Amino acid sequence: MLHPPSRLVEVVAGVIRDARGRVLLSRRTEGRDLAGLWEFPGGKREPGETAEAALSRELHEELGIEAEVGAELIRVPQAYPDKRLVLDVREIRAWRGSARGREGQALVWVPPHKLASYAMPPADRPVVAALEQADRYLVTPEPGVGDEDWLAALSASLAAGMRRVQLRAPQLANAADAQRWARLVAAAVKRCRAAKAEVLINGDLALATSLGVGLHLRAAQLRELSQRPIASSLPLAASCHDADELRAAQALGCDFAVLGSIKPTPSHPSVLGIGWEAFAALRESVSLPIYAIGGLGLEDLGEARRHGAQGIAAIRSLWAPV
Structure with missing residues (x-):
């Protein structure tokens, strides 16, 4: 239960x-x-x-x-x-x-x-x-082929008020493209700092440590850790899908978590989300700030807060195209 x-x-x-x-x-x-x-x-x-x-x-x-x-x-x-x-x-x-x-x-x-x-x-x-803390948590999309376009869109998102950003590109952050991603991340971190936005890197402890920024753990990483992997002065977050993962994030000393998916998303339209009632029930198990994610936009902020969320996390609805 x-x-x-x-x-x-x-x-x-x-x-x-x-x-x-x-x-x-x-x-x-x-x-x-x-x-x-x-x-x-x-x-x-x-x-x-x-x-x-x-x-x-x-x-x-x-x-x-x-x-x-x-x-x-x-x-x-x-x-x-x-x-x-x-x-x-x-x-x-x-x-x-x-x-x-x-x-x-x-x-x-x-x-x-x-x-x-x-x-x-x-x-x-x-x-x-x-x-x-910020009521919106921007998760960046894949850069595609245009690095400067991606950085320009990040700057536009920051100008629109994003103050907490997760730098994430699972297709790019592999061995073949790791150097390109590292360069992009370094440039993105500079822009986030100039905008006084908190920045976390998805999954890459070495890169986050080298740049002195926060770390966002994948659920699989969360299950493998027994102690906080970065200094308490840097933000630590985790992606969670159930009560056990939320409790693990809290025990590890995460500063906040992301939970979902709440609704079907464009990338997974046939996958039903857990919905707001299930989100609220899972939220009961910990005292962490938790962002709701999955098919959400700014119009969902009020509903998110009414079910105990810190706010919403999103890619498409928070990313400002240029």
Whole structure:
């Protein structure tokens, strides 16, 4: 089974910012599950309540503030030993009052870039990634015969806002064409760095290490490793297809994963995707940020976030032709 047959708890939480842009965290008090960990403020949704009404009520009871609930950020399904939880996180557009721990809980205002350093429950960790990391993960297509055209299309994609890129060309990255691919990758890395985009290389540890960039593991590589292959200062990701691979990626110390295929793709139109419900069920097994992949475009970002995804990964829909 993908998750234990246990009770489902619906929880709402808010991203509350102060005038300096810092985000409010609340510490779980002694006597509660996961005591001592930091979380986004909120609480359980009662039967018959809307998410907005529940969050407004919880923030008043917990913090003594009047909150104006804004847009959805992400819904995170998460399995715990004794329950299944869905954490529905909303932006708080505005709030009035003086936030204080009315239930004896400690509070702290945290600069966004430091949120990841706070120990949190598993369901809250993907929320930090949703706030701070790219919601699109571009996977490059094969270069074909025109290297300059490929590099120009990469530059156009970066100009269009891509900030996380996987350099991938399985047909080119073989012994006969390895030198050509290495030259292309070096040129691509320069362009990504100039655009302040995070870059990972598919499968090639030696090339990633030599260029000082991240590594994206294939599922087969993931199964062969027992420890993180690159420094913790460099991003590490993995392609996954089931719960075992997701758990392996998390145990290895991957920073994020890619999961799919969600829908049929142009390259495999007859292969049915797993769909969003299966994606959400698999997402419950780990606390990693996970991109959904397979037949997806920018129009799917909202649906992806509602099922716990960091965002979408894609080739065709994110690659800017020139």
